[in-house]
Amino acid sequence: MTDRPTTLLFAGDGTHAVTQLTGMSNRHGLIAGATGTGKTVTLQVLAEAFSRAGVPVFAADVKGDLSGISQSGKPHKEIDRRTSLLGITDHQLRGYPTLCWDIFGERGHPVRTTISEMGPDILASLLDLNDTQTGILYACFALADDEGMLLLDLKDLRSMLAFVTEHARELRQKYGNISAASVGAIQRRLLVLEEQGGDQFFGEPALSLKDLMQKDFSGTGAVSLLDSERLLRESPKLYAAFLLWLLSELFEELPEAGDQDRPVLVLFFDEAHLLFKDMPKGLLDRVEQVFRLIRSKAVGIYLVTQNPADIPNNILGQLGLKVQHALRAFTPRDQKALRGVAQGFRNDHGLDVQNILTTLGVGEALISTLDENGAPTSAVAATVAPPESRIGPAKPAERKTLLKNSPLAGKYDTAVDRESAYEQLEQRAAEAQARQAEVEREAELEKARLKAEKERQRAAKRTTRRTSSRRSSRRSNRQSAGEAFLKSTLRSVGRTLGTKLARGILGSLLK
Ligand SMILES: Nc1ncnc2c1ncn2[C@@H]1O[C@H](COP(=O)(O)OP(=O)(O)OP(=O)(O)O)[C@@H](O)[C@H]1O
Numbered sequence: 001m002t003d004r005p006t007t008l009l010f011a012g013d014g015t016h017a018v019t020q021l022t023g024m025s026n027r028h029g030l031i032a033g034a035t036g037t038g039k040t041v042t043l044q045v046l047a048e049a050f051s052r053a054g055v056p057v058f059a060a061d062v063k064g065d066l067s068g069i070s071q072s073g074k075p076h077k078e079i080d081r082r083t084s085l086l087g088i089t090d091h092q093l094r095g096y097p098t099l100c101w102d103i104f105g106e107r108g109h110p111v112r113t114t115i116s117e118m119g120p121d122i123l124a125s126l127l128d129l130n131d132t133q134t135g136i137l138y139a140c141f142a143l144a145d146d147e148g149m150l151l152l153d154l155k156d157l158r159s160m161l162a163f164v165t166e167h168a169r170e171l172r173q174k175y176g177n178i179s180a181a182s183v184g185a186i187q188r189r190l191l192v193l194e195e196q197g198g199d200q201f202f203g204e205p206a207l208s209l210k211d212l213m214q215k216d217f218s219g220t221g222a223v224s225l226l227d228s229e230r231l232l233r234e235s236p237k238l239y240a241a242f243l244l245w246l247l248s249e250l251f252e253e254l255p256e257a258g259d260q261d262r263p264v265l266v267l268f269f270d271e272a273h274l275l276f277k278d279m280p281k282g283l284l285d286r287v288e289q290v291f292r293l294i295r296s297k298a299v300g301i302y303l304v305t306q307n308p309a310d311i312p313n314n315i316l317g318q319l320g321l322k323v324q325h326a327l328r329a330f331t332p333r334d335q336k337a338l339r340g341v342a343q344g345f346r347n348d349h350g351l352d353v354q355n356i357l358t359t360l361g362v363g364e365a366l367i368s369t370l371d372e373n374g375a376p377t378s379a380v381a382a383t384v385a386p387p388e389s390r391i392g393p394a395k396p397a398e399r400k401t402l403l404k405n406s407p408l409a410g411k412y413d414t415a416v417d418r419e420s421a422y423e424q425l426e427q428r429a430a431e432a433q434a435r436q437a438e439v440e441r442e443a444e445l446e447k448a449r450l451k452a453e454k455e456r457q458r459a460a461k462r463t464t465r466r467t468s469s470r471r472s473s474r475r476s477n478r479q480s481a482g483e484a485f486l487k488s489t490l491r492s493v494g495r496t497l498g499t500k501l502a503r504g505i506l507g508s509l510l511k
């Protein structure tokens with residue numbers, strides 16, 4: 001792939017081209033700006049450039065307007081103005097190979113993952129659990145691991161929670177305190193999550209990362225779009241949890257890449273402030289680490305947000321490319337944010353950065369990239385290139401065609417419910433019930449036998465008048481049904497997996 005360009009031209013000021021080195025594209029980036037200033041189109045232009053360079057792209061499509069990347073743009077004088085200003089000579093109107101994804105399975109291939117893969121950390125954050133409740137969630141995961149039981153969907157987790165409550169006393173020593181009240185609180189949150197799309201999201205077939213990392217015949221990187229309109233409206237937390245899961249999964253699954261001339265995948269996370277909103281400190285620390293470490297896996301992350309102040313400083317400090325569209329400065333708070341943003345730019349040419357930031361036109365931005373040494377370049381006020389694909393959404397019929405012709409058609413469409421914790425626990429409960437019935441039947445028989453024996457002895461006494469030897473009443477050492485159930489559960493029955501269940505806990509490699 002050495003014949004491909006290693007710089008992506010995406011903006012310029014009429015004199016200088018603003019380019020991004022593909023080799024620096026794993027150093028992450030930020031696209032920020034007030035509403036309507038051109039963030040989505042900048043994302044689109046960058047995504048196209050990566051795709052042309054053979055880099056697959058994953059992007060959240062928050063308003064549906066990014067789906068136009070799948071369709072060719074139309075000639076327009078604004079396109080001509082921008083291409084001639086930037087000196088772009090090879091602008092071709094065309095659509096890009098696009099895969100549509102949708103957690104609800106309506107506007108794209110369904111995206112699923114399993115409870116195990118999501119892991120207790122992200123799940124606890126998704127459900128807003130306190131420490132005690134998080135501890136119980138950990139106990140469920142640990143017990144499932146010890147038992148070789150799969151936690152795939154929400155009903156697996158629910159039956160596991162019911163099980164640990166029932167056996168709280170026996171499990172306490174190994175797995176800690178499990179209070180019914182805390183479990184009740186978790187169960188209630190799970191119900192809410194279920195209504196918000198969690199029942200569709202958790203299950204199988206789970207998304208395979210390979211499917212996000214495709215190229216077409218010509219070596220053009222596939223653009224995967226997660227339709228996030230409904231998701232953000234109905235469950236912004238699930239949106240954040242999905243993106244975190246994706247990060248942790250990439251982090252755990254991808255090999256170390258060393259120095260690469262381009263990323264293996266770039267991710268664009270729109271409405272990025274939602275990722276960090278209400279995130280517990282511990283998880284945030286780990287997300288920051290993942291941001292840093294995922295660079296060595298050649299994954300670039302680009303955050304899109306209105307206000308950079310919503311991104312935690314430790315993450316903001318890690319972002320190499322900065323594309324800052326116009327900011328408003330109406331209130332003192334706005335002005336403070338503006339000063340903060342201005343200070344974040346290297347400014348060798350004495351630009352009046354604050355003034356520029358408030359007067360930039362639509363599709364213009366103050367931009368700093370990284371040079372070949374990884375140092376930030378001095379800020380340039382630049383015009384962003386026009387996209388080659390359509391600005392605005394794909395039409396429903398076009399989306400339908402995309403889905404029909406997708407190389408993944410059929411792979412994810414139907415949910416599969418294979419045997420997992422729910423079924424296993426149901427089966428064990430049924431077995432325990434059968435055992436209980438057996439125990440009761442045997443107890444009845446024993447009683448009858450003892451009664452008959454007594455009768456016999458009495459009869460013998462009556463005839464011989466001799467004292468018969470005392471019979472010790474045999475204490476039944478049979479287990480109660482509950483004990484038997486628990487023992488069979490604690491015995492490693494289904495340990496066919498051989499190893500602990502793999503799961504995408506952000507922290508599993510970091511702890
Ligand atoms: N690079 C560009 N080339 C051509 N037109 C552009 C460009 N950038 C922005 N525009 C024009 O500006 C409009 C608004 O841009 P865009 O939708 O990207 O804004 P936004 O910042 O994402 O807004 P919001 O915050 O509402 O999502 C586009 O529909 C397009 O007409």
Ligand SMILES: [Mg+2]
Nearest residue numbers: 039040041063
């Ligand atoms: Mg937008």
